Amino acid sequence: MIAFFLIALLQLKVPDAQQIVGPPAARPLAGAELDKRTAEIAQLLRCPVCQGLAIGDSPSIMAMNMKEQVRELLARGYSQEQILKYFEQSYGQFVLLKPKFQGVNALVWILPLAALLLGLGLILMKMNKLERPPPAAAAPADDPYLARVRELVEK
Amino acid sequence: MNKTVLAVGIAITAALVAVFFLAMGKDPQHIDSPLIGRAAPAFTLRAVGGGQPISLEQLKGKPVVLNFWATWCVPCYQEHPVLVQNAQLLGDRVQFVGVVFNDTEDKIQAFLRERGEAYPTVIDDAGKTAIAYGVGGVPETFFLDPSGKIVAKYEGPMDAGTLQTYVAKAMQ
Numbered sequence A: 001m002i003a004f005f006l007i008a009l010l011q012l013k014v015p016d017a018q019q020i021v022g023p024p025a026a027r028p029l030a031g032a033e034l035d036k037r038t039a040e041i042a043q044l045l046r047c048p049v050c051q052g053l054a055i056g057d058s059p060s061i062m063a064m065n066m067k068e069q070v071r072e073l074l075a076r077g078y079s080q081e082q083i084l085k086y087f088e089q090s091y092g093q094f095v096l097l098k099p100k101f102q103g104v105n106a107l108v109w110i111l112p113l114a115a116l117l118l119g120l121g122l123i124l125m126k127m128n129k130l131e132r133p134p135p136a137a138a139a140p141a142d143d144p145y146l147a148r149v150r151e152l153v154e155k
Numbered sequence B: 001m002n003k004t005v006l007a008v009g010i011a012i013t014a015a016l017v018a019v020f021f022l023a024m025g026k027d028p029q030h031i032d033s034p035l036i037g038r039a040a041p042a043f044t045l046r047a048v049g050g051g052q053p054i055s056l057e058q059l060k061g062k063p064v065v066l067n068f069w070a071t072w073c074v075p076c077y078q079e080h081p082v083l084v085q086n087a088q089l090l091g092d093r094v095q096f097v098g099v100v101f102n103d104t105e106d107k108i109q110a111f112l113r114e115r116g117e118a119y120p121t122v123i124d125d126a127g128k129t130a131i132a133y134g135v136g137g138v139p140e141t142f143f144l145d146p147s148g149k150i151v152a153k154y155e156g157p158m159d160a161g162t163l164q165t166y167v168a169k170a171m172q
Helices: A001-012 A016-023 A031-043 A059-073 A081-093 A102-133 A142-155 B004-021 B075-094 B105-115 B130-132 B160-169
Strands: B044-047 B065-067 B095-101 B121-124 B140-144 B148-157
Touching: A016 A081, A031 A059, A031 A081, A059 A081, A059 B130, A081 B130, B065 B075, B065 B160, B075 B095, B075 B105, B075 B160, B095 B130, B121 B130, B130 B148, B140 B160, B148 B160
Parallel strands: B065 B095, B095 B121
Antiparallel strands: B044 B121, B065 B140, B140 B148
């Protein structure tokens, strides 16, 4: 009976990161460093059942499973880039809290910068206008009033 | 007011209104699965109640309905009779498989005894298979064609009509 269960246990297989992102590209982590890196990467992945929460901040079962998976992958020597790619393959870019600079997502990075530059441009234009002295009105040379004023000043 | 400033203001407001209008009515929890059209992640998991482990590989050749659920999931209670009835109705033409994660075997067996069982159920202990399938919450169901390719995903409890529509898609 025990042998049957052991054989059955050995046959079990869950989808593995190696099939998706290849062999580990970094060194295996352990101890305090493993805890630290797990917490850091858990802040980069979105909890799929929460509203905008990182898996590191969510108490949901799914988030805890994902965090445990991050920990296991780091312990096996997977790099941050590989781990993010592994989750992205299953959940899409939705799972990345920091969107990638590509496609429509690039607008998330470009638009605030464009708005800032536009605002700066408008401010500079306005400042330039305020600093420029108003053009002096050209007086006609034969103005009798001006001629009288000049005459009085020169006296 | 300066006409340029007014025009820029109107353009920005119109863009924001358009974004809000497009987002309205969409489920913020919905995740478009990048797995649609790709081969389903392979697994071999232990069956509830002992017996030989079940692998996805051995199910190739007929459409598969892969239902992720758990006994702690309230909507799963609503969906279970729909799955059981349709599994019985479709018989050998479609293979149904239940995948349970973060649960105990005792609770799963009690649930199945009480509410009926018409297809195998496997246990995904640490939820790794659920993660590989991009499961957000339960219930969530994947429909695989006979070659093992994912053709559709449904989030939430299904009624009979929804289930049959997706099964038909997997059978094409």
